[in-house]
Amino acid sequence: MQNDSSRQWAVLTPTVSGDILTAQAKQVEAAGMAGIQAIQVYGPPWIPLAHCGAVTERVQLATGIANAFTRSPFETALAALDLDMISGGRFVLGLGPSIQAWTEGFYGSPYGQPISRLRETVEIIRLVWQKGHTGELERYEGKHWQHDWTTYLGSAAPPLRTDIPIWLGANQMAMVRCAAEIGDGLFGHPIWSVPWTLEHAIPTLEAALHKAGRQRSDIHFNAWYWVVINPDRTEALEDARATVAFYAGMIQYEPFFTAHGFQQEARACQAAVEHKDLAVAVKAVTDEMAATFVILGSADEVRQKLGQVWDVADSFTLVAPITLPPEKMLFYINNIAETFYC
Numbered sequence: 001m002q003n004d005s006s007r008q009w010a011v012l013t014p015t016v017s018g019d020i021l022t023a024q025a026k027q028v029e030a031a032g033m034a035g036i037q038a039i040q041v042y043g044p045p046w047i048p049l050a051h052c053g054a055v056t057e058r059v060q061l062a063t064g065i066a067n068a069f070t071r072s073p074f075e076t077a078l079a080a081l082d083l084d085m086i087s088g089g090r091f092v093l094g095l096g097p098s099i100q101a102w103t104e105g106f107y108g109s110p111y112g113q114p115i116s117r118l119r120e121t122v123e124i125i126r127l128v129w130q131k132g133h134t135g136e137l138e139r140y141e142g143k144h145w146q147h148d149w150t151t152y153l154g155s156a157a158p159p160l161r162t163d164i165p166i167w168l169g170a171n172q173m174a175m176v177r178c179a180a181e182i183g184d185g186l187f188g189h190p191i192w193s194v195p196w197t198l199e200h201a202i203p204t205l206e207a208a209l210h211k212a213g214r215q216r217s218d219i220h221f222n223a224w225y226w227v228v229i230n231p232d233r234t235e236a237l238e239d240a241r242a243t244v245a246f247y248a249g250m251i252q253y254e255p256f257f258t259a260h261g262f263q264q265e266a267r268a269c270q271a272a273v274e275h276k277d278l279a280v281a282v283k284a285v286t287d288e289m290a291a292t293f294v295i296l297g298s299a300d301e302v303r304q305k306l307g308q309v310w311d312v313a314d315s316f317t318l319v320a321p322i323t324l325p326p327e328k329m330l331f332y333i334n335n336i337a338e339t340f341y342c
Helices: 018-032 046-054 073-087 102-107 114-131 173-182 193-212 233-248 251-259 263-274 278-284 285-295 299-307 326-340
Strands: 008-009 035-038 060-063 090-097 139-141 147-148 168-170 185-188 220-229 295-297 315-319
Touching: 018 035, 018 139, 018 168, 018 263, 035 046, 046 060, 073 090, 073 114, 090 114, 090 139, 090 185, 090 299, 102 251, 114 168, 114 173, 139 185, 173 185, 185 295, 193 220, 193 326, 220 299, 233 263, 233 278, 233 285, 233 295, 251 263, 263 278, 263 299, 295 299, 299 326
Parallel strands: 008 035, 008 315, 035 060, 060 090, 090 168, 168 185, 185 220, 220 295, 220 315
Antiparallel strands: 139 147
């Protein structure tokens, strides 16, 4: 695996000051990296990306990812146009259905039939981009979304672009197929293992593209991975457990963990999360489970593992594990940078 920073994306540290965001954005741009992503977990991703767009000139900006159902498609479309304008045409709209517990429980928004709902969401967003400034928007009567624009006078100014790229995030293969059919890009889920990417995701993507009459070059595959570069394997495993427990605690992800042979461990994590006991969930993650879903080891070991995906991915987003002290997070972020960006 080569050190090509132009194929690497960075993820913004959430809930930090403007000074830190500025420093991060300028550092990413100076390193020649492809782009910056902001996730929607702690808050909407638009605000930090807008800040970064104002202090950079070249680097791309992406929501990686924005929850597709926590706001109307119309609002998402307008937010994307704003970010594209602020950044001078550098924005990528990353969308995903998230999970039912978050969408319905946390945000109080509808979630049923997420693939069908996401298809409509993307259709509406593109419709607003193309016609929101021309006076042609009238109504949209879908199965999941209904919009009445008969009194909408249009945007104050024409958009910079009417074809902003839409990249869709996926965990299960149904979303991979959806991205192949309607997306401009695909975000691989960071919990995917390298074998899962090569043996399930890529064949599914290629088959779905062929069925849709599209080429592999028609879609950008951004491969996310949790990465722990540490020659001390015991410490690496300990630092990786919480990240795996976080996802294993989501009941909607149980089929994914079951397919890897970790159903019992996943259910133990779910039970712990129901009691808001992350420590118990972490203890349920075995060494084998941690090493399956987090790419860990020495710099050479991690490089060798990720090298298997180098030729099938268009770009990478390598992220340090979560729920660690700031100094440990910085340790792993620096190790990733020294191994793959320099």
